[in-house]
Amino acid sequence: KQEVTQIPAALSVPEGENLVLNCSFTDSAIYNLQWFRQDPGKGLTSLLLIQSSQREQTSGRLNASLDKSSGRSTLYIAASQPGDSATYLCAVRLGGQNFVFGPGTRLSVLP
Amino acid sequence: DTAVSQTPKYLVTQMGNDKSIKCEQNLGHDTMYWYKQDSKKFLKIMFSYNNKELIINETVPNRFSPKSPDKAHLNLHINSLELGDSAVYFCASSSPGQEKLNTIYFGEGSWLTVV
Numbered sequence: 001k002q003e004v005t006q007i008p009a010a011l012s013v014p015e016g017e018n019l020v021l022n023c024s025f026t027d028s029a030i031y032n033l034q035w036f037r038q039d040p041g042k043g044l045t046s047l048l049l050i051q052s053s054q055r056e057q058t059s060g061r062l063n064a065s066l067d068k069s070s071g072r073s074t075l076y077i078a079a080s081q082p083g084d085s086a087t088y089l090c091a092v093r094l095g096g097q098n099f100v101f102g103p104g105t106r107l108s109v110l111p
Numbered sequence: 112d113t114a115v116s117q118t119p120k121y122l123v124t125q126m127g128n129d130k131s132i133k134c135e136q137n138l139g140h141d142t143m144y145w146y147k148q149d150s151k152k153f154l155k156i157m158f159s160y161n162n163k164e165l166i167i168n169e170t171v172p173n174r175f176s177p178k179s180p181d182k183a184h185l186n187l188h189i190n191s192l193e194l195g196d197s198a199v200y201f202c203a204s205s206s207p208g209q210e211k212l213n214t215i216y217f218g219e220g221s222w223l224t225v226v
């Protein structure tokens with residue numbers, strides 16, 4: 001059974017720092033991996049999607065990498081801002097349209 | 112335009128009551144989901160429908176019954192509510208089309224509190 005974990009569970013950094021969030025999954029038979037952002041009281045917003053054949057994706061200050069064989073993905077956030085404060089979740093897509101989510105990393109960027 | 116909308120956003124009800132949460136998507140997607148996010152923020156799939164057909168049914172009490180009148184709607188009915196049902200319920204949709212379009216879109220959640 002696929003399990004997804006994320007470390008750290010919470011992270012607090014001063015504004016301007018670069019940071020890395022980690023996601024691990026136990027079964028490498030995935031179709032893709034996505035990173036999401038969840039703001040308090042809100043739903044999830046997709047940030048980046050990496051197909052199983054890809055190694056990384058970039059969007060603005062965000063860069064996500066995927067190492068399928070080792071079951072790991074990282075989300076790199078450059079020059080963090082207070083507006084980046086949110087919970088970040090990764091999810092892997094399995095066959096049959098099933099998505100399995102990690103527990104999330106709660107990020108606080110202090111001004 | 113809201114892509115995935117669910118109602119109500121907040122629901123406070125007593126134990127033993129029956130309640131429904133409605134979800135609609137205007138993205139033309141084939142697949143819709145219900146996820147439950149508990150107090151520890153774990154997001155777990157409950158059900159998935161593809162074109163009105165149930166394709167994923169995780170270990171969920173049979174007090175929970177999804178209904179999909181058409182592929183744009185997936186409602187969740189809960190009978191005999193219990194305290195442990197208190198959580199945030201998220202509706203979502205995705206399309207199995209081209210891979211790069213195969214992302215999942217979420218509604219804003221329905222906060223259910225059972226007292």
